[in-house]
Amino acid sequence: MLARLQSAMGRDDLIDQMVLLPEPKQGQTRQSINLIVGYDASPNSHTALDIAFWIAHQTRLATNQEVTVQAVYVIEEHPTTDYYNILNFAKHLPTREFSVSAETKSATSVITQPKLTGIKSYLQTDTVKPLQEADRVLWQARSLSEEWQGSFKSHLRFGCVxxxxxxxxxxxxxxxxxxxxxxxxxxxxxxxxANFPCAVLGIPECIDE
Structure with a gap:
């Protein structure tokens, strides 16, 4: 995947810049490919999502394999670490996952902002704004997926990032x-x-050049 990205950008240093945690040794062949993106609509996470969609698109063209991109937005329950401009999260929300949007494939219809489902009983004064923000953030991710016309899922989760x-x-x-x-x-x-279940890729420093 990264070799194709390097070739398209005319670079030879992206692998060294982008691989933050290496792929674990698994030795298994999969029929489908799943790319996960930690997303919060910040410029850096937006770049990461765009790269993921580009890689998914090129992988489909090169291999004919099914590739799904999944954006994950986490609202941190008890934030103690400053992740500055990568993932920014609200406080004091229960650990639970909500489905924000159904899987999207090859959509050409007009984009309308989805509404969070299954959370009416959870809406309290101190949670409405974070959930509204999550709605906006994941709608942005879905909007970008429409441009790539690929398979996409989004997740809203609460807890430790x-x-x-x-x-x-x-x-x-x-x-x-x-x-x-x-x-x-x-x-x-x-x-x-170091024992994360898959490789972790960041964004290259040369992206600003």
Whole structure:
């Protein structure tokens, strides 16, 4: 995947820049590919999502394999670490997952902002604004997926960022997790741990050049 990206951009250093945690040794062949993106609509996470869609598109063309991109927005229950401009989360919300949008494939219809479902009983004064923000963030992710016309899912989760990203990656049997980090020294990468179930890719520093 990264070799094709390097070739398209005329670079030879993207693998060194983007691989923040290496792929675990698995030795298994999958019929479908799942790309997970930690997303919060910040510029860096938006770049990570765009790269994921580009890689998904090129992989479909090159291999004819089914590729699904899944955006994950996490509202942190008790934030203690500043992830600055990568994943920013609200406070004091219960650990629970809600489905924000159904899987989208090859859509050409007019984009309308989806509404959160299954949360009416959860709407309290201190949770309405974070949930409205989550609605907006994941709508942006879905809008970008419409441009790529690929298979897309979105997730809204509550809890610890690294824990929830791991849960989604394990449940989806993810091949890659994309995040908006540019260094493996980033606090988020450190909390994901060396035994993460899939490779973790960041965004290259040359993206601003």
């Amino acid at each position: 690294s824990t929830e990203l791991r849960k989604v990656a394990e449940f989806a049997s993810a091949d890659v997790l994309f995040v908006g980090c540019q260094s493996f020294y980033h606090p988020l990468i450190e909390t994901l741990g």
